[in-house]
Amino acid sequence: xxxxxxxxxxxxxxxxxxxxxxxxxxxxxxxxxxxxxxxxxxxxxxxxxxxxxxxxxxxxxxxxxxxxxxxxxxxxxxxxxxxxxxxxxxxxxxxxxxxxxxxxxxxxxxxxxxxxxxxxxxxxxxxxxxxxxxxxxxxxxxxxxxxxxxxxxxxxxxxxxxxxxxxxxxxxxxxxxxxxxxxxxxxxxxxxxxxxxxxxxxxxxxxxx
Amino acid sequence: xxxxxxxxxxxxxxxxxxxxxxxxxxxxxxxxxxxxxxxxxxxxxxxxxxxxxxxxxxxxxxxxxxxxxxxxxxxxxxxxxxxxxxxxxxxxxxxxxxxxxxxxxxxxxxxxxxxxxxxxxxxxxxxxxxxxxxxxxxxxxxxxxxxxxxxxxxxxxxxxxxxxxxxxxxxxxxxxxxxxxxxxxxxxxxxxx
Numbered sequence: 381x382x383x384x385x386x387x388x389x390x391x392x393x394x395x396x397x398x399x400x401x402x403x404x405x406x407x408x409x410x411x412x413x414x415x416x417x418x419x420x421x422x423x424x425x426x427x428x429x430x431x432x433x434x435x436x437x438x439x440x441x442x443x444x445x446x447x448x449x450x451x452x453x454x455x456x457x458x459x460x461x462x463x464x465x466x467x468x469x470x471x472x473x474x475x476x477x478x479x480x481x482x483x484x485x486x487x488x489x490x491x492x493x494x495x496x497x498x499x500x501x502x503x504x505x506x507x508x509x510x511x512x513x514x515x516x517x518x519x520x521x522x523x524x525x526x527x528x529x530x531x532x533x534x535x536x537x538x539x540x541x542x543x544x545x546x547x548x549x550x551x552x553x554x555x556x557x558x559x560x561x562x563x564x565x566x567x568x569x570x571x572x573x574x575x576x577x578x579x580x581x582x583x584x585x586x587x588x589x
Numbered sequence: 590x591x592x593x594x595x596x597x598x599x600x601x602x603x604x605x606x607x608x609x610x611x612x613x614x615x616x617x618x619x620x621x622x623x624x625x626x627x628x629x630x631x632x633x634x635x636x637x638x639x640x641x642x643x644x645x646x647x648x649x650x651x652x653x654x655x656x657x658x659x660x661x662x663x664x665x666x667x668x669x670x671x672x673x674x675x676x677x678x679x680x681x682x683x684x685x686x687x688x689x690x691x692x693x694x695x696x697x698x699x700x701x702x703x704x705x706x707x708x709x710x711x712x713x714x715x716x717x718x719x720x721x722x723x724x725x726x727x728x729x730x731x732x733x734x735x736x737x738x739x740x741x742x743x744x745x746x747x748x749x750x751x752x753x754x755x756x757x758x759x760x761x762x763x764x765x766x767x768x769x770x771x772x773x774x775x776x777x778x779x780x781x782x
Contacts, residue, residue, distance in 0.1 A: 395616075395617030395618055395620070396617060398617070399621050399624060402624030405624075405628050406624055406627050409628060409631035409632055409635060410631055412635060413634060413635045424640060425741065425742040425746065426745075427643050427745055427748070427749040427752075428749055428753060429641045429642060429749070429752065430641060431641055431642050431643065431644070432640075432641060432642070433640050433641065443741065542645075543640075544741035544742075544745075545742075546740060546741065547740055547742070548742075549737065549738075549739070549741070550672070550736070550738075550741065550743070550744060550763075553741050553744065554763055557647065561649075566646060566647050566648065567644065567645070568644070569642035569643065569644055570643045570645050570745060570748075571640050571641075571642050572640065572641055572643055572745055573641070574640070574641045575749075577753065578702075578705070578753060581753055
């Protein structure tokens, strides 16, 4: 009883500094976050180009490695307007629920005649469906052209970006090109990853005499 | 910061009733846990490297008239690149495909450094032999011919090579002439799988 024991203290680390760092990093990541979209997996080739892809007002035509074509527009209101446009020209009516669901799709590869059944599925089912890709052919008047037209009608300021997979074959790209050129779209962006320029390469600005 | 003793006031028994000093220390451990959990989530959910883009401008299909007026390219000023399958590039340097010697002169190279060397050599040779035109453009022209066997990556690679070698005048032509088909032979046939 009379023994004096040293008081047992639980080892206590001061966490304040750690919290500070953790939340600083957290803030940074939240601010810089641009979320990965659940699009088809596309590995883009790399280029030495330094131009960044614009964040907004952009439509992306993606070509995956099997040559399937996907289409997506960034802003949700534009997506709805686009769907309305295409519904009008094709004589299909979409319910409000379908339109709302469509507005959530960052990119899709569903032919027009399968679009309505697809939009009526539950969210899980929608993700599980193997998207067959938007029909594209070399005539320049395929469904892709209709979508591009509908999107441009919804927002004329939209820029067009092409995102192709490394393994996508050239003929598919050629068909996509034909669809764009049939609407007099002759300038667009190719989305690529960035890559270091070879040693000794100086960009245009610095070498201009 | 040393830990604050929690036993405030207990030791001295001088009769006075003091309010027990409550420690102001908050256990931050769960907060840190949460913080790092969120950090992990955001780190995994973000794409850090923003994709870049290269601009591609293709000539208008409708203004054939304008094209017809420009003079035809002289084969001696042109490097023709054929993008074949399996990441091969075939090239004809300053020679037309209908030339008898074309089949012998057809070179094969790979993307990247090898192709760059080919372009630079050809560019140097053609620009030194031919004067600049009246607009001050170099005489050197690259004609890029993708074949059905080539991939999208191949095309981006070649366009990138144009930027690296600063070849300003290049054309993307996607149909092969009969003589070109003859020269290339079975090199460009799509492998049937």
